[in-house]
Amino acid sequence: MPEGPGFTAVDLRPLAAGEGTSAYCVNDAGMIVGESGSRPVRWDPDGSPAPLPVLDGCSGGRAVSANADGVIAGALYTGEHLRPVCWRPDGRVHALELPLGMISGTTCRVNERGSVLGNAMRPGYRWRALRWEPGGEAVELGALSGGETQGHDLNGLDEVVGSAKNGTGGRTAVRWSPSGKISKLPPPRRATACGITDSGAILGDGVVWNRDGGTVLLTGDQEFSAGQVVRITEHGVTIGWGVTPDRLGTCARWDRDGRHTVLPPLPSDIGSTCYDIDEAGTVVGESVSRGAVRPVRWDADATPFPLPSPRGLTAIMAQHITASGAVIIGYGFDKDSSTYRGIAWHRS
Numbered sequence: 001m002p003e004g005p006g007f008t009a010v011d012l013r014p015l016a017a018g019e020g021t022s023a024y025c026v027n028d029a030g031m032i033v034g035e036s037g038s039r040p041v042r043w044d045p046d047g048s049p050a051p052l053p054v055l056d057g058c059s060g061g062r063a064v065s066a067n068a069d070g071v072i073a074g075a076l077y078t079g080e081h082l083r084p085v086c087w088r089p090d091g092r093v094h095a096l097e098l099p100l101g102m103i104s105g106t107t108c109r110v111n112e113r114g115s116v117l118g119n120a121m122r123p124g125y126r127w128r129a130l131r132w133e134p135g136g137e138a139v140e141l142g143a144l145s146g147g148e149t150q151g152h153d154l155n156g157l158d159e160v161v162g163s164a165k166n167g168t169g170g171r172t173a174v175r176w177s178p179s180g181k182i183s184k185l186p187p188p189r190r191a192t193a194c195g196i197t198d199s200g201a202i203l204g205d206g207v208v209w210n211r212d213g214g215t216v217l218l219t220g221d222q223e224f225s226a227g228q229v230v231r232i233t234e235h236g237v238t239i240g241w242g243v244t245p246d247r248l249g250t251c252a253r254w255d256r257d258g259r260h261t262v263l264p265p266l267p268s269d270i271g272s273t274c275y276d277i278d279e280a281g282t283v284v285g286e287s288v289s290r291g292a293v294r295p296v297r298w299d300a301d302a303t304p305f306p307l308p309s310p311r312g313l314t315a316i317m318a319q320h321i322t323a324s325g326a327v328i329i330g331y332g333f334d335k336d337s338s339t340y341r342g343i344a345w346h347r348s
Contacts, residue, residue: 007297007328009310010047012342015039021049023329023342024064026320030327032344033063033072040074040087042066047310047344053093058083065110071134073107073116082106084118086136097138105130109154117154129162131180142182149174149182153195161185161193161202173204185209188217195232203232208258210236216258223262224250231277239263239277249273253283253302263298266306272296275318278325284318293317295330295343307345312336315343 012032014021019037026032032043033052038060040052052063054076061076061083070089075082081104084096098105098120105120114134119127129141129151143149146165154160158178163171173185173193185193188207195203200211206226208216220226220242229240236256244250249271251263265272266287274285281300284307286293295307295318309315309332318330328345 006348007307007345008348009308009315010045010344010346011310011313012043012047012329012344013049014339014341015041015049015051018337018339020337020339021342022062022331022340023320023344024062025066026322026327026329026344027066028068028322028324029070030322030346031066031070031072032327032329032342033066033074034342035060035062038062038077040076042072043342043344045344045346052087053091055083055085055093055095061085063087064107065116067110067112067114069112069114071110071114073110073118075106075118084116084120084132086110086116086132094136096132096136099130099138099140102128107132108151111154111156111158113156113158115154115158117151117160119150129160129176131158131160131176139180141176141180144172144174144182144184150192151176152193155196155200156198159196159200161196163192173202175202186213186215188215194230197232197234197236199234199236201232201236203229203238205229208232208236208238208256216254216256218254218258218260220252220260224252226252230275233277233279233281235279237277237281239274239283241273249288251283251285251298253277253281253298261302263302264304266294266296266304269294272304274298276320278321279323280325282321282325284321284328284330286317295332295345297321297328310343313341313343316340318345 015036023034058076063074072087084105102120107118116132145167151162160176190204224242227242251274313332315332
């Protein structure tokens with residue numbers, strides 16, 4: 001098959017020779033952020049790294065999300081704890097407020113408004129979901145009687161989804177309003193919700209809840225048993241993976257009515273896993289053989305194509321793609337330094 005038609009692979013180089021790099025986010029403007037060694041970093045389109053500043057007393061950290069305006073969210077290392085932060089477009093780092101009693105915190109997403117979603121920890125490893133306003137003020141999201149909550153996704157309206165412990169200690173999927181009010185998601189009951197669109201569609205374990213109250217089940221058939229779902233687009237298209245009757249992993253894409261299309265592995269490979277989807281339906285992930293893993297993208301018609309390796313690296317996995325499909329990020333292995341390195345694929 002052709003090798004990654006229309007894409008050029010770029011090595012996301014480290015700040016210091018011999019360090020590994022990890023790319024965690026590429027925004028719609030093509031900004032890539034992550035870490036080099038244990039330091040937060042962003043990369044230029046040619047793979048040149050630039051360190052992000054850290055607060056006094058912090059030893060390093062990572063950048064995990066960036067919006068189109070260049071606001072970056074991440075966390076810094078402070079001994080055995082984490083300090084949630086954001087970097088403004090001018091490059092300066094700002095601490096995000098932790099409520100009283102919280103000793104550590106992480107971030108996971110920044111939306112186009114500049115609001116940041118994350119989770120903070122009390123002593124005893126008890127987690128609570130938080131949303132920070134663009135100015136850095138914390139909004140502690142409501143809880144059920146069980147007390148513990150975790151936020152997983154944030155849309156452009158400051159609505160949040162995730163999970164909460166109930167009175168019996170079990171977890172249930174929940175949604176938070178922009179003001180922080182919590183509500184359980186309706187039947188069919190699920191343990192968590194992992195994605196929310198601006199239109200209010202919420203992705204859970206094998207189900208999509210729509211704002212109008214309707215639900216769509218994401219199931220398999222004789223080809224595979226549905227398993228983990230991972231992403232939903234603004235058009236309501238979802239992706240995930242499951243297991244075939246002979247116990248091999250396979251990917252699927254569901255349309256907004258719940259009809260699925262199997263995403264096969266590359267020819268001669270035996271299994272696949274997917275991680276992200278763009279608005280045109282292009283999916284990225286990995287294709288697995290008996291002895292190797294390769295990065296792959298599936299076009300809208302479900303045809304798989306391998307993505308190329310940059311010079312000196314063996315590409316392994318594609319993890320994220322921009323909404324426009326112009327940039328894909330993932331990682332590979334550098335055998336000379338025995339490190340994993342971030343890779344960006346730019347559409348020609």
